[in-house]
Amino acid sequence: LATKQHLLTLPRQQKALVYSPAAEPALEEDHLRSIVWYSGTFSADSKEILRKELGLPDDLKPFIKEYANFFASIQRRKSLGRYDVASYQKKPELAIMAVLVHLDQPIVDFFDLLQELLAKGIKDNPVLEDFEKFGVLQVFWSEIAERFGYTSQQPQLEELMTGMYLTVVYQQMDKPLPKSLAQYDLSAHGANVRTLVQQFSNRRESATARGEDSFDSIADLVWRNINGDRLFKDTKIDDLAKSDVFPRFDQRILLWIQERLRIEDLDSRLNGKTVVEMTHQRLETHYGSKPRFARLYRMMRKAWYIVRNAHQQPKDNLQGMIDDYIKSGYKMDTDYRKFTYYYQQAGMPEQFTQTKKLIESIYVNNYLDNSIYAWNQELDYSEIKPKHLQRNFYRFHVSPEKNRVVVIISDAFRFEAAKELEKRLSHEDQVTGLDMDYMITGLPSVTYLGMPLLLPNRKLSLDSKNKKMTVDGQLADSLEHRQEILKHHNPKSVAYALDELKGETAKGIRAKFTGQEVVYIYHNQVDAIGDNKKTEDDVFKATEEAIDEIQQLITRLRTQGIVQIYVTADHGYIYRNDQLKETDKIEISKEDGDEKSQRYLISPRKFETPGIGHQALGTILANDDSKNVYYPKTANIFKAVGSFNYVHGGASLQEMLVPLLEVRTTSSRSAAHDVELELF
Numbered sequence: 285l286a287t288k289q290h291l292l293t294l295p296r297q298q299k300a301l302v303y304s305p306a307a308e309p310a311l312e313e314d315h316l317r318s319i320v321w322y323s324g325t326f327s328a329d330s331k332e333i334l335r336k337e338l339g340l341p342d343d344l345k346p347f348i349k350e351y352a353n354f355f356a357s358i359q360r361r362k363s364l365g366r367y368d369v370a371s372y373q374k375k376p377e378l379a380i381m382a383v384l385v386h387l388d389q390p391i392v393d394f395f396d397l398l399q400e401l402l403a404k405g406i407k408d409n410p411v412l413e414d415f416e417k418f419g420v421l422q423v424f425w426s427e428i429a430e431r432f433g434y435t436s437q438q439p440q441l442e443e444l445m446t447g448m449y450l451t452v453v454y455q456q457m458d459k460p461l462p463k464s465l466a467q468y469d470l471s472a473h474g475a476n477v478r479t480l481v482q483q484f485s486n487r488r489e490s491a492t493a494r495g496e497d498s499f500d501s502i503a504d505l506v507w508r509n510i511n512g513d514r515l516f517k518d519t520k521i522d523d524l525a526k527s528d529v530f531p532r533f534d535q536r537i538l539l540w541i542q543e544r545l546r547i548e549d550l551d552s553r554l555n556g557k558t559v560v561e562m563t564h565q566r567l568e569t570h571y572g573s574k575p576r577f578a579r580l581y582r583m584m585r586k587a588w589y590i591v592r593n594a595h596q597q598p599k600d601n602l603q604g605m606i607d608d609y610i611k612s613g614y615k616m617d618t619d620y621r622k623f624t625y626y627y628q629q630a631g632m633p634e635q636f637t638q639t640k641k642l643i644e645s646i647y648v649n650n651y652l653d654n655s656i657y658a659w660n661q662e663l664d665y666s667e668i669k670p671k672h673l674q675r676n677f678y679r680f681h682v683s684p685e686k687n688r689v690v691v692i693i694s695d696a697f698r699f700e701a702a703k704e705l706e707k708r709l710s711h712e713d714q715v716t717g718l719d720m721d722y723m724i725t726g727l728p729s730v731t732y733l734g735m736p737l738l739l740p741n742r743k744l745s746l747d748s749k750n751k752k753m754t755v756d757g758q759l760a761d762s763l764e765h766r767q768e769i770l771k772h773h774n775p776k777s778v779a780y781a782l783d784e785l786k787g788e789t790a791k792g793i794r795a796k797f798t799g800q801e802v803v804y805i806y807h808n809q810v811d812a813i814g815d816n817k818k819t820e821d822d823v824f825k826a827t828e829e830a831i832d833e834i835q836q837l838i839t840r841l842r843t844q845g846i847v848q849i850y851v852t853a854d855h856g857y858i859y860r861n862d863q864l865k866e867t868d869k870i871e872i873s874k875e876d877g878d879e880k881s882q883r884y885l886i887s888p889r890k891f892e893t894p895g896i897g898h899q900a901l902g903t904i905l906a907n908d909d910s911k912n913v914y915y916p917k918t919a920n921i922f923k924a925v926g927s928f929n930y931v932h933g934g935a936s937l938q939e940m941l942v943p944l945l946e947v948r949t950t951s952s953r954s955a956a957h958d959v960e961l962e963l964f
Contacts, residue, residue: 589615
């Protein structure tokens with residue numbers, strides 16, 4: 285009793301160990317029993333000490349004793365101590381398995397540790413040797429049998445996964461496994477099998493170290509083991525389209541689409557879904573969501589759109605062609621750009637050469653040649669409203685503005701690319717208004733003409749031999765010269781290259797724009813790549829990057845209180861991915877005083893040649909210049925030095941109809957809301 289009284293007088297945080305050599309007294313004589321109840325008894329047994337150290341409940345004492353060999357390692361004890369006891373208390377061997385597979389999460393879940401185990405390899409898995417070494421291998425296979433129904437006298441991970449993959453495939457197809465595959469049938473535990481396979485397929489690739497097995501590598505192994513090409517050779521395409529376990533199914537689907545396109549069978553369906561719907565669905569699957577197949581599915585969807593519009597005819601008048609193009613006709617150029625971009629990103633696969641040739645033929649022969657010829661039959665500058673002429677841009681759109689206005693001029697930024705930019709900006713809630721209009725460039729549709737036309741001007745003059753324009757008597761061939769022209773019209777004007785602003789801080793941008801009423805920003809991404817013969821085939825990639833860069837710039841300007849922005853271009857371009865044939869090149873002589881390029885010839889001569897159109901330079905520039913601009917009436921080019929696949933300077937909607945996108949923004953904080961994701 286005295287001992288009890290002494291213990292009760294100790295400070296609350298002080299610890300005490302009470303030892304007695306005598307046997308434990310009877311309950312009615314044990315004055316310390318109440319203290320024991322809320323404190324505990326001490327045992328010098330190492331297993332008991334370990335149990336308390338790990339915070340394990342009393343009922344796990346036998347577990348520690350049985351697996352003493354495992355607990356001999358300090359590191360293994362430390363690893364096990366990180367797991368939540370409640371998650372493995374009923375089956376404590378799972379905690380040992382979790383440690384051995386290096387499960388990096390607090391909850392011990394058999395499905396998760398099994399995935400970690402599979403990633404270590406389904407052939408000669410070293411972790412299974414550890415399972416056997418520490419006595420949990422039998423428990424592991426018993427757990428497999430209970431959860432998935434797989435049993436064998438000599439169980440193997442390879443056979444287990446073959447059963448799982450095949451079971452899921454045939455369940456997705458809503459078909460029973462063939463009798464020849466009865467040994468792999470785990471459908472009695474189908475729910476667990478599907479769950480495991482789905483979780484494993486969704487496992488982040490970053491979670492799988494190099495050299496380890498993944499869902500894909502195991503699928504390839506299973507496919508070889510079962511001779512999948514023979515097994516599924518006669519399986520209907522509709523059934524294959526229900527499954528996403530093996531990548532060969534996606535290959536078969538894509539080749540099926542290719543054949544539909546070849547015969548222009550656009551009404552065919554897979555499981556009731558159109559080609560467009562099917563490609564969208566496959567993008568949500570395991571393989572379809574990965575770059576390899578995602579690019580191919582998107583490529584084939586764009587091909588489907590192009591084939592669908594293969595026989596559309598151009599309007600029979602100039603304004604009708606313009607209206608049709610800005611409303612929906614531009615999508616043909618977008619679809620071709622996207623198709624080619626995905627084809628290039630996919631590594632230009634030989635399996636789809638047939639589709640590539642089909643799309644090239646439709647785009648160039650059906651679409652470009654017909655639309656360009658129709659355009660040149662009707663092209664008449666006098667029929668174009670003044671506000672839609674590029675040379676009047678400043679007069680109609682910049683001069684009337686009372687607030688500060690920023691003009692982003694992106695070299696060779698086509699109308700169709702600006703429509704994609706517009707769509708992206710429409711999803712930003714800080715963009716309060718978007719208005720898309722158009723302008724018609726002068727001829728030739730080139731940088732040295734288009735950039736000066738966007739400046740304030742009263743008198744324009746072209747030195748075609750030196751490819752230089754003067755605006756009101758001042759040269760306009762550089763950023764510095766253009767800035768001088770801007771300042772002459774409005775002293776509070778400035779011009780920058782977009783690259784100058786990329787690395788600027790917010791404070792730096794603010795300083796550059798303070799006190800300025802007109803700011804011109806020049807961007808050269810597309811033309812810089814396209815005009816180089818070595819890089820011209822990357823022009824569609826450059827277009828994607830240009831859209832990104834302009835969108836990022838608009839976001840930065842918005843945060844600095846810039847609320848009025850125009851996005852436009854000096855000219856567009858034509859690009860075809862196939863090499864031009866000699867029949868695509870027009871022989872035209874060049875004489876003294878002429879300036880010749882692939883898509884135009886400027887000459888004081890006057891002549892008429894079949895397949896070649898012309899316009900008076902004086903009409904284009906509203907001056908008395910007597911020279912003429914000649915150009916191919918189709919997508920053909922003149923024989924000249926330079927790029928062949930990427931060209932501009934001629935007369936076509938793609939080269940001459942440039943965007944005029946007005947963007948109005950607010951610097952207010954975002955009020956984010958859900959939007960519908962649109963895949964391009």
